[in-house]
Amino acid sequence: MKDIRAQIEAAVVRPIFDSVRQNGHRDQSLPEVVFANRRSRAYGRVLDALISRGAAVLPAELRIRLESMVESWSTQAFDDAFGPIQEFEIQCARERDLVVAEESGDPRKVLEVRERDYRRRVIERFGSIELRGIQLNHRVILDLDEVYVPLHFEELSAARGHDYSQLLMSHPRKQVDEILKDRSRIFLIGAPGSGKSTLVSFLASRCAVGKHGLNWPERALPFVVTVRELKDAAIGPEWLARQLGIATDLVLAALSEKRAVLLIDGLDEAPEELRSQMVPALARFTGSYPDMPVVVTSRPAGAHGEMESCLPGFRGYRVADLMPDEVKSFIDKWCLAAERSARPNSSYTVQQANAAAADLKSRIARSRPVERIAANPLLTTILCVVHRFLGRTIPEHRVTLYEKCTDALLYEWDRAKFPKDAAVGNLDANQKRALLRGVASALHEKHEAEVPESDVVRHFAVVLPQIGQPQEHALRIVREIRDRSGVLVERRPGIFAFSHLTFQEYLTALDYAPRWQELLLHADDPWWHEVIALAAGVPGSDVAGMMDCLLREDNDEAIFLAAKCLETAVSVPADLRMRVEDALERTLFGVNWLPTVRLTGIGMTVAPILARGLANGAPHVKARSLDFFEEFMYEPVVPILIQLASDTSPSGQFIGPRYELKIGEAAVSTLQLMAPTSERARAGLIAALSAQPFSKQFLDWLNPWQVLGDDFKPYRRGKRPSKRAKSTG
Structure with missing residues (x-):
């Protein structure tokens, strides 16, 4: 061990620390004796860490990392709380098994150690999730299993x-x-x-x-x-x-x-x-x-x-979108995790979590716009964060929801764990968003999602004087917010990213909204479509100018994008709304039918148009419209579906090699898919099935008993058909 210590100190540690001294890194405000003691402790920690590996020779990549770390540490006067040294010590200790395996000369042992270490790294990176936006003075990291739906x-x-x-x-x-x-x-x-x-x-x-x-x-x-x-x-x-x-x-x-x-x-x-x-x-x-x-x-x-x-x-x-029961389960898990992170686990903790969850679920149930927002895990998470942050209230407009969510997440920059003189403490929410907008736009313009720390510092340095803050605070702010912001996070040492692409898109939209003409230069690139739609919903944006410009392009993609803007805009003139809907109707019923997975993204704009097509269109238009309503819940279409139940026109859609569905049968199947989440659709399904003499083959295939149970009894003898045969057509 003495030989290893001497070799490592002479060949590695002393040269690296001497190089730092020669480069002149020194905090002049720190007393010399304090700096010398810190440096001595740092020297000892690095040496002990390398000795714990059990080998005198360092791999080239480990030495490069060590040199960079010591260089960075010296700029912080070898602060004892320097995070990377702790990670380095742990890595060195873990590498000991690999060193021993390599010295054994058995390649199988080496692979076993490498695989064990890799599995550990996968668990560390992917096996947990951080609960953000709950305003505590510590990070809350949970096992993914606890909150996964x-x-x-x-x-x-x-x-x-x-x-x-x-x-x-x-x-x-x-x-x-x-x-x-x-x-x-x-x-x-x-x-x-x-x-x-x-x-x-x-x-x-x-x-x-x-x-x-x-x-x-x-x-x-x-x-x-x-x-x-x-x-x-x-x-x-x-x-x-x-x-x-x-x-x-x-x-x-x-x-x-x-x-x-x-x-x-x-x-x-x-x-x-x-x-x-x-x-x-x-x-x-x-x-x-x-x-x-x-x-x-x-x-x-x-x-x-x-x-x-x-x-x-x-x-x-x-x-698939989350079903109502899944949304409720997600909310229950999130609220319980939030309460347990804030106070000791007890019956009172569970009681508070249940009360918060019940309040949020009732607010979602009372508001159709909010119910549509709670369609996926991210948006449901945002609802949970905003509901907690705003004292159990939630906005119904998507862009406003993102604003309030970033308010909640950026609030964490103000947590009490920051020193009183922390530069980040001087910034309000709008100033923080202003700092992040430039980073988001620069990333999006490069079609990237990660950015080096040096680029973040450079962006901050440009923006800080514009918001009345000293430019030289840029590096301090980046280091103060490291791992503390739920919006901009450090993915790995020296590399930052937005916690979700949605936040990058929202902040880019804020940056581009005043200069929307530049934004529309990207209208042909799907990477920018969500940004364009969100920009239309930014308060004060020229949504009329944006949509008019898109409509004048007169192509299907531009019309679709105008419709996306219509979904997010706060207010649109009636004549412009009519222009968008007319153009969209021509597109929808034209030759190039947009796939349903895209139409659901503009669901509330396209649903009334397709409902009209369902009522008055040709059979192929009705069939396409039915395809959409099976994916997008729109209760006003239920009466039309009931009326269509008697339509015997062929739909062009098959449930077997020789059985083509009639339009009426396709309408009934749509009602059945809506029925589990809509009492109106359930009642309509019962009415349609009771009023029309559908074939046994169709009923066996549809199997309405799985939804209606004994509410539907078409056979007088009460004999249910066997489970439907799933034809591959």
């Missing part, structure tokens, strides 16, 4: 909207374990905040602890690729090892033993050029390992079915 999925089909056997077979909705029983490769498409990344985290952490409970190898090893972090797409074993920071031998071993699981999160977050490289590269790589389970997630991007079709063997699924 399982997602449900509906199968996508290239024939969607034309083949009802594919459309309705996806109901009831399936959880991911049900999907993966039959399919080892799935492509999951979901709206922003629908829980795609959380699902990837859940699958990765479950695999890492060996409790995935899926039809995967027992010792499945998860390889998680977060697309927003990528700079290239040369997908292969060496590339994976480089991205994950692990040995190539470990990747190759998992692949050869058929234990590898590949999880690709956020395919849409790659710039167009990178995505055009990544999709075929992914297809080639997965083709080389046909037994490897693969899960890919994405927001809707490109033409309908475009990305799925480029990945042979993948089956596409859409992340």
Whole structure:
């Protein structure tokens, strides 16, 4: 041990610390004796950490990291509370097992240690979630299992909207374990905040602890690729090892033993050029390992079915909106976790959590706009945060909701743990948002989602004088908010990102709203569509000018974007609203029918138009409209569906090789899908089924008993049909 100590001190520690001294880093305000004592303690901590590794020779990457850390530490006068040294000490101690394994000369032992360490890292990164926005003077990090609500999925089909056997077979909705029983490769498409990344985290952490409970190898090893972090797409074993920071031998071993699981999160977050490289590269790589389970997630991007079709063997699924019971379960878990983090766990804690949850659930039930907002985990989380922060009130306008949520999250910059002289304490919420807008816009303009600390400091330095604050506070503020803001967070040492892409988009919208003409230059890029829609909802924005400009483009995408702006705008002149609706109606009933997954994004704008089409349109228009209403809850359409129940026109949609649904039958099936969450639709379904003589074949396939129970008895003898046969058409 003495020999190792002497070697490490002479070859590594002393030269690095001497180099820092020669570079002249010195806090002149600190007494010399205090600085000298701190430096001596720092020297000893680094030396002890390296000795704990059990090897005199340092890998090149570890030495580079050490040099950078000591350089940075010296700028903080070797403060004893310097966070990175604690991480370094832990890393060195953990590497001891690897050093011993390498000295044994047994490659199997080396791989075992590497895999054990990698699994630990996966659990650390993906197995927990931070509860933000609850205004405590400490961070609250929970096991993901405590708050995770399982997602449900509906199968996508290239024939969607034309083949009802594919459309309705996806109901009831399936959880991911049900999907993966039959399919080892799935492509999951979901709206922003629908829980795609959380699902990837859940699958990765479950695999890492060996409790995935899926039809995967027992010792499945998860390889998680977060697309927003990528700079290239040369997908292969060496590339994976480089991205994950692990040995190539470990990747190759998992692949050869058929234990590898590949999880690709956020395919849409790659710039167009990178995505055009990544999709075929992914297809080639997965083709080389046909037994490897693969899960890919994405927001809707490109033409309908475009990305799925480029990945042979993948089956596409859409992340379904949360059902009312799932929203309630999510709220219950969040409120209980929030209360337990604020006070000791007791019966009073549970009582307060139940009261808060009950109040929020009742407010959602009383407000249809808020009920529509609570459609996915992120938006439901925002509702929980805002409800707690604002004293049990919630706004109904989406942009206002984001504003109040960032208020709640940015409030954490003011927590009592900051020193009295902290620079961040001088900033109000609008000033904090002003600091972040520039960072968000710069990232979005580069089509990126991560930014080095130095760039954040540079952006802050530009903005601070504009809001009456000293420019030299930029670095202090970045370091003061590190890991304390629920909006801008440090993903890994020296790299920052917004906690969710939605916040990046919202802040970019704030930045661009006064200069919307520049914003609309990006109208052809789907990466900017949410930003444009949110900018239309920013108070004081020229929404009329934006929408008029889009309508004058006179193409389907521009009209669709104008409709998205109509959804978020606070106030729109009646004549302009009519222009948008007229243009949208021409688009909807034209040749290029937009896929339902996109139409639901402008649901409240498009629903009245499609309801008119459902009442008065040709059979193909009615069929397309029915497709939409199966995905978007719109109770005013219920009377039209009841009237359509007697329509015997062919729909062009099949539930088997020889059974084409009539429009009336398709309308009844739509009522049935609405019935679990709408008493009005349930009553309409009973009325329609009771008034019309539907065929036994249709009723056996529809199986209304699963929703209505004994409320529907078409057979006088009371004999229910057997469970419906699911034809593949």
